[in-house]
Amino acid sequence: MIETIVLDVGETLTSDDRYWQSWADWLGVPRHTLSALVGAVVTQGLDNAEALRLLKPGIDIPAEYAAREAAGQGERLDENDLYDDVRPALTAVRDLGVRVIIAGNQTEKAGRLLRALDLPADLIVTSAEWGVAKPDPAFFARVLQASGAMPHETLYVGDHPANDVFPAQAAGLRTAHLRRGPWGHWWADDPDVIAAADWSITSLMDLPRIVTY
Known part of the structure; x- marks a missing residue:
């Protein structure tokens, strides 16, 4: 039981719609582009964050997260x-x-x-x-x-x-x-x-x- x-x-x-849309807007790319890349990494069994690294190689995700928060564009739920x-x-x-x-x-x-x-x-x-x-x-x-x-x-x-x-x-x-x-x-x-x-x-x-x- x-x-x-x-x-x-x-x-x-x-x-996760809002999460990925906000990242696309922050990085200045079309939302569909990031959505497609998320799908691509999913089919390979990779971590979702790899989609961000494909868009911006070398990205420091924690630093970008902090910058978004500081700019008032951080997490919303x-x-x-x-x-x-x-x-x-x-x-x-x-x-x-x-x-x-x-x-x-x-x-x-x-x-x-x-x-x-x-x-x-x-x-x-x-x-x-x-x-x-x-x-x-x-x-x-x-x-x-x-x-x-x-x-x-x-x-x-x-x-x-x-x-x-x-x-x-x-x-x-x-x-x-x-x-x-x-x-x-x-x-x-x-x-x-x-x-x-x-x-x-x-x-x-x-x-x-x-x-x-």
Whole structure:
């Protein structure tokens, strides 16, 4: 039985549209160009940040991030960035007595912005706040500490095989791969992903069914 559900953030709870659009505007390139490059790195199994390096070789991403913040063009996150199924799905699983944790590779600012949305979750935390990021096994050790349940009673939900499904499975957690966003769609039918994921889902509204299976 699933006692705790832990969810990734980008392209699991929130759309990355605004994130990539803002980077394209900051770098002065057409939004479609950056979007296409993100797709290209996804199909190669590379980190999304490689798309920025293709546009601007040698880019210092943390320095650019700081410059954007200083210019008032930094991270933004509000209700419009949430997928429509987020609130009803998380509410439904909590009503079933399941603990809900949100933990993904995000900045400290993103953590504050997420908590400001008052989501139906028991804990919201980011990799920057923990000081360790996926797919590092130490991240999933922190997940299990926060879970309050055994690994086989903890379900990690995400769209990214390399950051979510594979390392969560290696840590002994149950896993659900979400067909959402570039990573989720491109890798959904990969045999290794299918084998590693306990469940393959197309909506967070599948989660209440999973926790009562």
